[in-house]
């Protein structure tokens with residue numbers, strides 16, 4: 001058995017806690033990414049010509065307005 005002073009023990013304990021927290025965070029981030037259904041995402045657009053708000057499936061930057069045909073960029077919140 002070897003002797004460990006309090007500072008070394010605390011450093012090892014903190015390092016272990018950080019590594020454990022990192023692994024837990026990685027696991028839950030990965031699980032959330034796998035469980036999310038990307039088909040349910042909708043992107044909201046506001047037409048600057050006719051003033052209508054409409055949405056399209058999935059995430060996209062531009063979309064054509066179904067009412068007047070103008071291409072609009074997505075709304076950013």
Ligand SMILES: [Zn+2]
Nearest residue numbers: 047050065068
């Ligand atoms: Zn429009």
